[in-house]
Amino acid sequence: MLQFSSLAEVGATLHSFAAGEKVFKQDDPASHLYVVRSGKVQIVTYGTILENVGPGGVFGEMALIDEAPRSAAAVAMEATEVMELSRAQFLALVQETPEFALHIMAILANRIRKMNDSL
Numbered sequence: 001m002l003q004f005s006s007l008a009e010v011g012a013t014l015h016s017f018a019a020g021e022k023v024f025k026q027d028d029p030a031s032h033l034y035v036v037r038s039g040k041v042q043i044v045t046y047g048t049i050l051e052n053v054g055p056g057g058v059f060g061e062m063a064l065i066d067e068a069p070r071s072a073a074a075v076a077m078e079a080t081e082v083m084e085l086s087r088a089q090f091l092a093l094v095q096e097t098p099e100f101a102l103h104i105m106a107i108l109a110n111r112i113r114k115m116n117d118s119l
Helices: 004-009 061-066 087-096 098-118
Strands: 013-017 022-024 032-038 041-045 048-053 073-076 080-086
Touching: 004 032, 004 080, 004 087, 032 061, 061 087, 061 098, 080 087, 087 098
Parallel strands: none
Antiparallel strands: 013 080, 022 073, 032 080, 041 048, 041 073
């Protein structure tokens, strides 16, 4: 589980979203990743729900890592607070806390496994 204090130490900022509000749209440029502090965010592409991300969950990391446009949209499903990390903050956290990088890799691996299981 991510420590929100570690995120704040690298300068991550807290943002609030109302139910139904978009965090980002598909094809938006990617400049941040997000960690859910409270609430729930749905990740959607072309009308298909890919994942529901709750407290402690991470989303938006893929586009941040490869610097490609967003492959899906993220929508708050209820009142939600997220910590927002820029690419520079992400890289600083990876350098300071290698376990954070492993955590992100585990999230990506889990998503790939889920996708493979659905094929």
